[in-house]
Amino acid sequence: MENAPLIIPALHEREQPGLYIHIPYCRTKCQYCSFISYPRNAGNPDYLQALIQRIHDLAGDSGLQTWRFATIFIGGGTPTIYDGNALALLLRACFANFKFTERPEITIESNPNTISFAKLRQCRAAGINRLSIGVQTFANRLLGLLGRSHSDRDALKAFSAARRAGFNNINLDFMYGLPGQTLTNWQQTIKTGVALEPEHLSLYELSIEKGTPFARAYSQGLLNLPNEEQIMAMTDFAYPFLAKHGYIRYEISSFAKEGFFCRHNLNYWRNGSYLGLGAGAVSCFSGLRLTNTNDPALYTKMAMAGRDSYTDSENLTNEASFRESVIMGLRMLDGVSLARLRARYGINPQDYYGARLQLFIDQGMINMDNKSLKLTARALPVANQILAELV
Ligand code: SF4
Known part of the structure; x- marks a missing residue:
């Protein structure tokens, strides 16, 4: 490798x-x-x-x-x-x-x-x-x-x-x-x-x-x-x-x-940065996601030789990272901060998702005010389906 x-x-x-x-x-x-x-x-x-x-x-x-x-x-x-x-x-x-x-x-x-x-x-x-x-x-x-x-x-x-x-x-x-x-x-x-x-x-x-x-x-x-x-x-x-x-x-x-x-x-x-060590661990920073080998023996061999052992490396575009921030942020009951999204990506969720997001708002599944975007109590039991629509 x-x-x-x-x-x-x-x-x-x-x-x-x-x-x-x-x-x-x-x-x-x-x-x-x-x-x-x-x-x-x-x-x-x-x-x-x-x-x-x-x-x-x-x-x-x-x-x-x-x-x-x-x-x-x-x-x-x-x-x-x-x-x-x-x-x-x-x-x-x-x-x-x-x-x-x-x-x-x-x-x-x-x-x-x-x-x-x-x-x-x-x-x-x-x-x-x-x-x-x-x-x-x-x-x-x-x-x-x-x-x-x-x-x-x-x-x-x-x-x-x-x-x-x-x-x-x-x-x-x-x-x-x-x-x-x-x-x-x-x-x-x-x-x-x-x-x-x-x-x-x-x-x-x-x-x-x-x-x-x-x-x-x-x-x-x-x-x-x-x-x-x-x-x-x-x-x-x-x-x-x-x-x-x-x-x-x-x-x-x-x-x-x-x-x-x-x-x-x-x-x-919050889609923050993290470093993952060990077999199968994932690291994510600056729009880059790296996944280490799942194999502990290979991880051990590579690490002892002073080498990285990631098997997957993905460069996330600004939009892909924005979507991840929305989807993961909606898992939190406080939702995702619109100011943070704008500061980090320069994207407004309403402009980006358009009718898809508006439908969830109209159905009472997502609440959006001038501060945040969050799932409503009604949406929580079906959260995974809603999040899948916003990927
Ligand atoms: S084998 Fe059982 S204890 Fe071990 S990680 Fe899986 S679920 Fe957890």
Whole structure:
């Protein structure tokens, strides 16, 4: 693989870029998962070494030296498959080689059966200040069906260990629309989750992804999925319940207590700049999008040889980048700022989309005033269809 050497542009000091680090390993592969993740009992030390090498090499880049990262997000996969010492080494390499804003948000994703109090203490001491736990459901029967390698008790224990280890910014991920999931067990899951009082909750509807065991079962008529009405009943329960307990819905799937919106994700939805390290990670800056190889072994080999390993490089035109800003910005309940769109692209959405946008405004699906463009409450359940029309 011969990539042109990466030239990273200088960023304006106003920008708050994010750093994403991908860990492509999980204990087992879930039945619905299409993420870049391979089953492994423990983290691969060579891959970790390669990430650290890459961080050292990029430190010499003069453009990157102007970047002040506001966030780090270690995602996966299951980053906590590595032990605490390994994760601390990774963080140390970031702090020693990159520049950061004051008090960066540093998140790590985890699965309940890969975290212990001792490991979480090490993570906290290493500077990680936000923990995301993939709980998905508290119904053990459904966890088994999803191929998750943990139980409801593991999730409860993990949460309690995280609090004791000093995490005061915790996200819990939950899924609805699961095969055989009833409204009652969804309600129990949400009530149990909220009773823990996490700062942030993410609710995702199961989607059947090509190439997964669930997609095969689905094509054979073997997945007993809830119908649209049942799914609507699940969200109709969850959203007001979360609001009643002080969670602000600030993005289609994201709910947080005041002051705990995920800054890393907000940067994505605002179409900000970010650098992605690791297999399958994506970087985006100055209208350029680069995607690294999905193959951890190849990524490791290239990184150890001091080379980039992106397999896809896309130059976005001003209009394509504008459309992305609109589509991602509409995911946020505050919508997308018209002043920012004009300043960044010199384009007005009404001029650009014309009748297509006007129709959504007339139908009461999109609200546009002189400040912003946003989806209305009516539009949120069908947000994906609307966004697809604006691509
Ligand atoms: S834990 Fe997450 S990333 Fe890992 S296999 Fe399951 S869904 Fe995929």
